[in-house]
Amino acid sequence: MVPSDTDRRWWCAAGLLLAAACLWGCRGAGAATGLPQRHSIRADQLLIQSDVRLPKGHPLLVDLERLRQDISTTLDLPVQEQTVTVYLFGDEKRYADYLQATYPHLPPRRAYFVGTARELAVYTFWGEKIQEDLRHEYTHGVLHACLKDVPLWLDEGLAEYFEVAEPPLGYNREYVARMSHLLANGWRPDLNRLEQLESVSQMQKADYFEAWAWVHFLLHESDDSRGVLLDYLRALRENPRPGRLSARLRSTIPHADERFLAYAATLGKTVATASAAERSQR
Structure with a gap:
């Protein structure tokens, strides 16, 4: 997301982890909570659960695979071993309803990264800025899969750097x-x-x-x-x-x-x- 509407988009604050953990019981129900389950596609440590069917060679998937490698190469980090799961909702209403029911404390945003001890998850919906949003949130996921922690300013600065798909890398x-x-x-x-x-x-x-x-x-x-x-x-x-x-x-x-x-x-x-x-x- 561009700075005009990107307040802190990943949520992993210690004070909120208990609330997130309490939600895992109902999240496991899958369809009852509204998580996308219709289509599933995996590429290495990226798992996409989507309402929208994405063929294996879809440009968004290819772009995220390339981004993962760009992050590793640029920052001299090992390619992460922990899976980052992307929940891609088919429309904004389904996405907003799910977030409101599951994370009622989060303000409305186009996309979120939520990191817990159980899962590194990106939530977003199919919209005009889907590539930008996915790149930003997926960057958070890759960083948190590789590092013990990331200071807030650096976490967001790196996500802003990698969210721009057009070359040169990071040039907004x-x-x-x-x-x-x-x-x-x-x-x-x-x-x-x-x-x-x-x-x-x-x-x-x-x-x-x-x-x-x-x-x-x-x-x-x-x-x-x-x-x-x-x-x-x-x-x-x-x-x-x-x-x-x-x-x-x-x-x-x-x-x-x-x-x-x-x-x-x-x-x-x-x-x-x-x-x-x-x-x-x-």
Whole structure:
């Protein structure tokens, strides 16, 4: 989802796990709860339970298989062994009715990732932005299958990075254009503030944008910045609380904020050049 309607879309807060566990008894009934069961298709560690029939070579399925590999390659993570199950409802009403009955505390959203000790599950419905929604939520699933835990800001930043299907990977044109505008108006990053966000209610629309921007910076600014992120993800494979990434970043890159701003300005120029080229071709 784009930032205009993506408040925290995965729900795995410790305070809510008990409620989720209590629902497992009725969820097992399958048809009674309305979970999609009509069609089932598996590709490695991806299982899709769908109201809509998807042939094995369907573009959505192929895209998710490729995304799984892209996440593993880009982040230097092992390909996950735990299955991520996608529940694909045939229409928005069935999806909304199921979520309301099963997770009444969740606000309306097009898609959710729900991680529990029993299952890593994505819930969504067949709609205009099905590919974007699936890529975002499936990224959460792959990360939680590989790592002990993921800080909120990093979890969302990586999902925002991988949700864009068009090349180059992670290049969100809307975000880049917004970056250029914000920098022109004096905006400055604050990774320390992002790292203090721990709950759904704290995360605002601008936080998803800044989380994506930090991920893009870390992956692409330099070998040093990329190494900080990859080393941190390796730590998360064994330790759910390895400390804050910002401490590692500033130890490696003392003037990280200034480097971030310089990199962000370059992103803005890139999209401006691309836009000008498009206008000249019309």
